[in-house]
Amino acid sequence: MMMDKRLIHMLKADKKYIAGNILLQWISLLANITFIFSVAAFLQMLYEGEFRTEVWLRLIITAVEAVAVRFFCARGSAKMSYLSSKNVRKTLRQNIYRKLLKLGMSYQEKVSSAETVQMAVEGVDQLETYFGAYLPQFFYSLLAPVTLFVTLAFVNVRSAVILLICVPLIPAAIAGVQTFAKKLLSKYWGQYTSLGDHFLENLQGLTTLKIYQADEARNQEMNQEAEKFRKITMKVLTMQLNSITIMDLVAYGGAALGILISVRQFQAGNVNLAGALAIILLAAEFFIPMRQLGSFFHIAMNGMAASDRIFKLLEIKEAEQKEVCDFPKKGCCISARHLYFTYDGEREILKDISFDIPEGSFTAVVGESGSGKSTIASILMGRNHVQQGTLKAGDCNYDRIREEELMKQITYVGHNSYLFRGTVRENLLMGNHQASQEEMWEVLDRMRLSGFLRAEQGLDTMLTENGSNFSGGQRQRLALARALLHNSPVYIFDEASSNIDAESEDDILQQIYSLARTKTVLMITHRLSNVKNADWIYVMQKGKIAEQGCHEQLLGQNGVYADLWETQQDLENYGRSVQQWKKEVV
Numbered sequence: 110m111m112m113d114k115r116l117i118h119m120l121k122a123d124k125k126y127i128a129g130n131i132l133l134q135w136i137s138l139l140a141n142i143t144f145i146f147s148v149a150a151f152l153q154m155l156y157e158g159e160f161r162t163e164v165w166l167r168l169i170i171t172a173v174e175a176v177a178v179r180f181f182c183a184r185g186s187a188k189m190s191y192l193s194s195k196n197v198r199k200t201l202r203q204n205i206y207r208k209l210l211k212l213g214m215s216y217q218e219k220v221s222s223a224e225t226v227q228m229a230v231e232g233v234d235q236l237e238t239y240f241g242a243y244l245p246q247f248f249y250s251l252l253a254p255v256t257l258f259v260t261l262a263f264v265n266v267r268s269a270v271i272l273l274i275c276v277p278l279i280p281a282a283i284a285g286v287q288t289f290a291k292k293l294l295s296k297y298w299g300q301y302t303s304l305g306d307h308f309l310e311n312l313q314g315l316t317t318l319k320i321y322q323a324d325e326a327r328n329q330e331m332n333q334e335a336e337k338f339r340k341i342t343m344k345v346l347t348m349q350l351n352s353i354t355i356m357d358l359v360a361y362g363g364a365a366l367g368i369l370i371s372v373r374q375f376q377a378g379n380v381n382l383a384g385a386l387a388i389i390l391l392a393a394e395f396f397i398p399m400r401q402l403g404s405f406f407h408i409a410m411n412g413m414a415a416s417d418r419i420f421k422l423l424e425i426k427e428a429e430q431k432e433v434c435d436f437p438k439k440g441c442c443i444s445a446r447h448l449y450f451t452y453d454g455e456r457e458i459l460k461d462i463s464f465d466i467p468e469g470s471f472t473a474v475v476g477e478s479g480s481g482k483s484t485i486a487s488i489l490m491g492r493n494h495v496q497q498g499t500l501k502a503g504d505c506n507y508d509r510i511r512e513e514e515l516m517k518q519i520t521y522v523g524h525n526s527y528l529f530r531g532t533v534r535e536n537l538l539m540g541n542h543q544a545s546q547e548e549m550w551e552v553l554d555r556m557r558l559s560g561f562l563r564a565e566q567g568l569d570t571m572l573t574e575n576g577s578n579f580s581g582g583q584r585q586r587l588a589l590a591r592a593l594l595h596n597s598p599v600y601i602f603d604e605a606s607s608n609i610d611a612e613s614e615d616d617i618l619q620q621i622y623s624l625a626r627t628k629t630v631l632m633i634t635h636r637l638s639n640v641k642n643a644d645w646i647y648v649m650q651k652g653k654i655a656e657q658g659c660h661e662q663l664l665g666q667n668g669v670y671a672d673l674w675e676t677q678q679d680l681e682n683y684g685r686s687v688q689q690w691k692k693e694v695v
């Protein structure tokens with residue numbers, strides 16, 4: 110019958126709406142029975158020529174009352190359905206949201222963002238139909254034939270028994286289709302999500318595709334995929350239509366059989382005209398609820414598949430709640446000993462890493478691309494957790510520090526900080542919601558953004574999604590202004606001055622250096638000249654710390670750092686001489 114105990118338990122509050130829905134549908138059925146018996150009795154009266162005013166008046170009033178009851182029951186049942194689906198949506202989305210909050214920044218270690226969004230939006234919508242329509246219909250389709258059987262058994266037992274026997278043929282037909290449908294639907298969903306993924310990717314990369322004139326080839330690929338999807342959609346529709354045809358055959362065939370038998374019984378004199386008419390008019394009612402259940406069946410199957418995925422998320426184990434420990438306010442040195450880390454459980458990204466970031470120091474992590482520098486930042490921000498080793502802030506183990514506490518104490522600025530659609534003021538207030546206007550202008554001044562913004566609408570200048578109406582350099586300077594307002598004791602800059610114009614890069618570097626005089630700063634960069642003045646430099650190579658020391662010591666070691674330094678200096682000197690040459694030529 111497709112029911113998940115966990116789901117029913119979680120949505121206990123919905124039981125009353127489902128029960129109310131079933132009850133109202135059942136009362137509506139009783140009203141329908143009353144209506145049909147009144148009409149049949151009226152016709153019997155006409156047939157017999159016995160025409161008593163008080164009787165036909167009473168019959169007409171009963172019929173009208175029955176219609177009125179049906180009307181109110183139909184409205185009530187629709188309302189119950191709405192209330193239960195509203196509650197399902199709210200409860201499930203709240204539970205998913207709370208779970209994500211409990212999993213914290215590291216939720217992506219367990220589930221992808223795309224899957225989470227799909228579950229919270231589409232998955233929940235499917236379950237809403239399951240609760241609002243399928244479940245009440247399931248119980249009603251069991252109750253209705255029994256009620257009709259009991260009623261019609263008083264009129265003619267044989268017809269009632271035959272009608273009742275035919276009803277289970279519909280669920281039998283549904284069960285027959287189920288095995289085939291399950292496989293087909295899972296294939297259908299696979300192709301649907303893959304087509305969606307490719308469509309989104311191509312749309313996001315459309316400019317690149319145009320630049321390399323690769324859009325035509327991608328278009329062909331998409332067409333092929335869309336054709337495959339069309340074919341499988343047709344298969345699903347054919348399967349659904351076929352199963353509906355089978356159910357219709359059973360439903361209307363059964364009703365026809367019931368009608369035939371009631372006519373024979375009438376001919377044989379075993380039932381009067383009113384009784385035969387009541388059986389004829391009510392025969393279809395035996396099958397309609399079950400037939401309706403069959404239509405909801407495919408939605409329910411999708412709902413069940415969605416609930417499996419939702420429970421997989423809700424049942425993810427959260428990190429054990431250890432005794433909470435605050436990030437030390439004074440004398441805090443972040444220290445790591447023998448850290449090992451892997452993203453996928455196979456490839457080791459960090460191998461036996463040990464480092465110290467003393468309070469008030471300017472520490473740097475450098476190294477070639479892919480050596481694991483950003484992974485260190487990610488671990489320090491609590492986005493990922495190490496599998497081995499100890500990581501401490503003062504005497505406090507990292508896994509005992511609450512996430513909000515960590516976010517308050519450490520500010521992270523990456524090379525591509527996110528800016529939100531809205532005003533500059535709104536974006537700045539995210540860094541510190543109590544910041545005054547003067548404080549905001551002060552950080553904008555420091556980041557040399559105030560001139561540009563004053564020429565626009567000042568703090569009310571609007572940003573589009575991810576600040577795409579600002580230049581790369583302006584975006585990054587605004588992100589740094591927001592970070593400065595956050596005013597935390599520790600700052601991590603991960604390639605924060607990369608990929609922007611030289612002027613913005615210089616402004617950002619100057620601010621980082623000045624911040625390093627009063628705060629603890631960790632700077633991750635591939636450009637060694639940016640961290641020449643750092644107190645301590647860690648040089649990463651293939652997930653290990655290959656060398657460490659201050660700039661002069663590292664140059665003296667004539668190792669990885671010295672080689673990198675030399676290569677970068679050669680490149681920078683070459684760049685400078687090309688620029689000089691250009692100036693002379695011009």
Ligand SMILES: Nc1ncnc2c1ncn2[C@@H]1O[C@H](COP(=O)(O)OP(=O)(O)OP(=O)(O)O)[C@@H](O)[C@H]1O
Nearest residue numbers: 452453458476477478479480481482483484485635
């Ligand atoms: N989310 C992730 N899932 C799986 N592997 C990842 C993930 N992020 C990074 N990696 C892998 O971990 C390794 C280290 O990546 P990391 O970003 O830490 O290097 P990096 O030194 O900061 O490089 P770069 O200077 O190019 O930014 C890389 O080989 C990368 O492929």
